[in-house]
Amino acid sequence: MKIVSIAYSKKKGTRKTCVQEALLIKEHGLENDAHAGPWHRQVSFLSAEAIDWAKDKGLDVGFGDFAENISTTGIDWKNAPIGSRFRLGKEAVVEITQIGKECHKKCAIYYQAGDCIMPREGVFARVLNGGSITVGDGIEELPGGD
Template sequence: MGKVKGINISEKKGVVKKPIPEGHFIADFGLEGDAHAGKWHRQVSLLAQESIDKMTETGIKGLCSGKFAENITTEGVALHLLPVGTMLRIGETIQEIAQIGKECHAGCAIRVQVGQCIMPKEGIFTRVISGGMVKVGDAIMLLEKEEA
């Protein structure tokens, strides 16, 4: 279906995340060491490289994986078109789409640096159902409910 193009982490919310080669994702928590991890429905954020490319086409320079504070940058998956409840196998993990898009908060560092943010429309958020490692280059597969 698709692949992991980047894994990104930050210790503070609302800032650009830094790339890492792999991450440990904990069931019902999220990416170990990330500010957004916790016992809530937006444990992991994902954004498609194709969405980032749309922003680049508007003339914004310097956009790369993590610039929109996403934990996982994907390639080959129209994430925002998948319904809430969709189960994904990402690397060793199984994650469930819990929310599509979000309201961009006031004072968002991404909006200040980039001028606008695509996460409110095309970013998705998942809950980690089954934890494990995710590495850059790992496959992303859509699962049927009975496979999860």
Template sequence: MGHIEAVCVSREKGELKSPVEGAEFRKDWGIEDDAHAGDWHRQVSLLAGESVDRMRKKMPELSHGMFAENIVTRGIDLCALAVGDRLMVEGGVVLEITQIGKECHNGGCPIQVATGECIMPKEGIFSRVLEGGRVAPGMSISSSSGV
């Protein structure tokens, strides 16, 4: 079992997300007040804090939300998950994995340009909200596959 290190949102697509103290997740919609919410398969994005740590060795100034991730986890192996697996967040929020990875916009995000690498294409996880509720940093998160 892992925990949520950060929750991030943005009002507009294509802009960096900012960490928030918590957010409301709506069933079949995504995160309230986030640009990527809607009736589609990529309502919520996740990235492992361990992946961010690896990139911080190249870019120490990286902060949560710079990869446009909604949730940063710690202690759960997101890369071992498959489409269809579910993540359960303390308090009852349930996310279903719908996509693994996403190509950077316009041939390369600023992080890829600066470091030659971006982790979202291989390590970013996308999901839809099956059960809603409030999510905040510090809450536990676990997967249906036990990873």
């Protein structure tokens, strides 16, 4: 289980810009990201496998295109129970707060990509412990938390 992409955007509902490393801020989210703040959806996750599925369906998409903050391999996020905790890199810890989301209107991502898989595949978390994360960092599921 590892991080394969980190992305942020200054505006909600848009594709995100990929970076090699970023800072997760406790009870806030990814530094400089429009979705960060004092709520339950501080950070979003999407598996690289879900992005590959969208590509296989003919969509011209890549990391950050579904407005996900962190893409990973080896984790089936949509089946991770609410309350599950994960360590990202050496010190950052997140807790899963929501699986999927309701889209009230078709956003820019839907029109640019032709579909949005975040409502079905995306997972949201709050940051319990901040820290620096880098593409390639390992992810560890922590005991308890449910």
